[in-house]
Amino acid sequence: MLRSLSVRVVIALLAGLALGAAAAAFGGATAKHGIELVEAVGALWLNALRMTVVPLIFAVMVTGIAGVADAAATGRLAARSLIWIVALMCFGAVFALGFAQVFYAIWPVTGAAAAALRAGATAAPDVAKAAPTFVGFVSGLAPENALKAASENAILPLVVFAAFFGFATTRLPEARRQAINDFFDAIGQIMITIVRWVLAAAPIGVFALALGVGLRAGVGAAGVIAHYVTAIVLGNVGITLVAYLMALIWRLDFPRFVRAVAPVQVTAFATQSSLACLPAMIERCRDDLGVPDRVSGLVLPLAVSVMRITGPVANFGVALFLVQVYGLHPSAMTYLGATLVAVATSMASVGLPGQVSFFASIAPICLSLGLPVDLLPILIAVEVIPDIFRTVGNVTGDMALTAILAKDEPAAA
Structure with a gap:
């Protein structure tokens, strides 16, 4: 059991x-000073995660979009599937x-619970940014300097x-397009390797960060973490029920569905x-x-490789929880930008390992809302619980989408 990284991190x-x-309760000044020194190890571990966010997101966005464009070229059913997938992912973000x-x-x-968790963060959020106007939001969608946007964590323009x-890579001749895709795929794989190395030290990093949280927040932090887990789990359950509702609205044989x-959900729960x-x-x-083999053989692999219906719900949900923790009040334009980032990063990070995708998917949403990412390593530690419900929701949505698309397909190829 202790061989599991998730168990060791918890x-x-x-x-x-x-x-x-x-x-905090019984130690003297020497013990507290010692813990503050250990926290430096946690800060180092956190910075090692942060340094991969921008190159990883850019690389997986480029290769992911190029892959989707290739899939769209395979025919009518693939195009219909992609339209459904994008629509469902957008709905998921709005649902969240x-x-x-x-x-x-x-x-x-509550203020006390938020303060308890917030006390463990190694940095405070920058809340002094002016709320963007609609004109400013639209004009800021395209970065005037992509490198500057990356250095300033301006995630939406970078996305x-x-x-x-x-999309531009798909217009290149085949040889050049493949070379570009191979290059960015290699960049993405390098970043994933680095993140895996960093995550291998997750028990040490999380322990060091949690020491600081416990020192400044006491046992009150445990209650707010349980609050977080409940929020994310219920959000995943809600979007799973939406998948069942889809089956009813599109008049599938509901008991049969x-x-x-059910047996696939059991497998999802276990794996x-x-x-x-x-x-x-x-x-x-x-x-x-x-469902005909030609439909399930195309739609299901496409859904697994491009869509996770719970992705925007859970990923955006983490950021929205941190909005509550830090007591921020983002504007409608800020929320709109974060919604677009939630959809884009959720689709781009599909296929990444679970703990890698957690940080790669959620950190950009936090940054687009003006939130720090200092508490994400603490939340990663309990991700194993929400991840069960994420996977159950994903397979339910994948099967509902496949059955709905099969209804309108001719019986023979």
């Missing part, structure tokens, strides 16, 4: 919080925003530039991997839902 989180709280408004109105993050760059998806569930999804779609 243990490190709990141990750090407990020891930090004990030092609406769900957060309702959830935190019912169960707000827009990466999107144009990715429920029976078909926490949509890719690992792909064979089971293809089998259940064919045998239980009567």
